[in-house]
Amino acid sequence: MANGLRHVAIIMDGNGRWAKSRGLERFLGHRKGTQATIDAVKFGCDLHLEHLTLYVFSSENWQRPSKEVDYLMKLLVEMVHKELPDLMEKNVKLVVIGNIDRLPEAPRKQLQHAIDTTASNTGMQLNLAISYGGRLEIVDACKAIAKEVLEGSLSLDAIDESAFAKRLYLKGAPDPDLVIRTGGEFRLSNYLLWQAAYSEFYVTPTLWPEFTNDEFQKAIDFFNSRERRFGKVLDE
Numbered sequence: 001m002a003n004g005l006r007h008v009a010i011i012m013d014g015n016g017r018w019a020k021s022r023g024l025e026r027f028l029g030h031r032k033g034t035q036a037t038i039d040a041v042k043f044g045c046d047l048h049l050e051h052l053t054l055y056v057f058s059s060e061n062w063q064r065p066s067k068e069v070d071y072l073m074k075l076l077v078e079m080v081h082k083e084l085p086d087l088m089e090k091n092v093k094l095v096v097i098g099n100i101d102r103l104p105e106a107p108r109k110q111l112q113h114a115i116d117t118t119a120s121n122t123g124m125q126l127n128l129a130i131s132y133g134g135r136l137e138i139v140d141a142c143k144a145i146a147k148e149v150l151e152g153s154l155s156l157d158a159i160d161e162s163a164f165a166k167r168l169y170l171k172g173a174p175d176p177d178l179v180i181r182t183g184g185e186f187r188l189s190n191y192l193l194w195q196a197a198y199s200e201f202y203v204t205p206t207l208w209p210e211f212t213n214d215e216f217q218k219a220i221d222f223f224n225s226r227e228r229r230f231g232k233v234l235d236e
């Protein structure tokens with residue numbers, strides 16, 4: 001793929017504002033956002049991405065009103081159940097990153113079922129960030145490393161950036177080349193803090209329920225126009 005696009009990560013923001021601007025309740029924005037999510041997964045497959053990582057629910061989103069949280073959990077069950085046959089047909093491997101133990105039983109089981117069913121698929125890996133926080137992920141990796149050092153299976157000298165990345169939730173998968181954020185905010189909101197160190201960042205004011213394949217393609221075109229230097233000097 002041009003410019004080496006292997007991994008796209010998306011912050012699917014703006015569902016609430018989409019609903020409010022139509023005089024609807026916030027949760028209807030999340031429902032509408034599921035169709036944009038399904039379309040983005042299909043488009044990711046068409047682009048032959050290795051990884052598509054979607055921010056579905058942050059560790060901070062637990063602080064939202066319980067009505068909204070409950071609705072999102074129900075939507076998750078419904079969507080994963082409904083979309084599993086399509087994920088199989090498209091050879092997509094589903095992975096969840098985040099503190100899945102905090103989820104109620106129904107979404108936890110539904111997700112586990114989909115993870116198990118798609119485990120040997122060899123196409124695009126769809127990573128859903130659910131109950132996910134970038135700081136927590138880094139703390140978890142530190143704990144895993146400390147445990148291995150205490151047990152004697154890892155030496156202090158062997159800890160480097162690559163060893164650390166292997167203890168993150170995606171276990172050393174390629175970093176996102178491109179992070180897309182809908183809804184117009186220029187911030188990471190605790191998303192992939194370690195992995196986004198050199199990602200290209202594309203922000204669009206479009207709200208997530210209105211994010212189409214054309215919009216996705218615009219983000220890809222932007223990415224393809226970037227010169228990625230990784231701190232080096234090119235073509236001197």
Ligand SMILES: CC(C)=CCC/C(C)=C/CC/C(C)=C/COP(=O)(O)OP(=O)(O)O
Pocket residue numbers: 012013014015016017018030031033034037055056057058061072075076079128183208
């Ligand atoms: C896989 C699955 C079930 C997808 C469901 C649909 C979906 C896109 C969920 C994301 C939920 C979320 C917190 C979005 C952020 O918009 P926001 O609520 O922060 O919107 P706002 O910034 O306008 O308030």
Ligand SMILES: C=C(C)CCOP(=O)(O)OP(=O)(O)O
Pocket residue numbers: 011012013055056057058061185187189
């Ligand atoms: C898209 C998801 C799932 C989380 C980030 O959006 P938020 O709406 O929670 O982020 P802030 O604007 O509060 O930073």
Ligand SMILES: [Mg+2]
Pocket residue numbers: 013014183
């Ligand atoms: Mg938001």
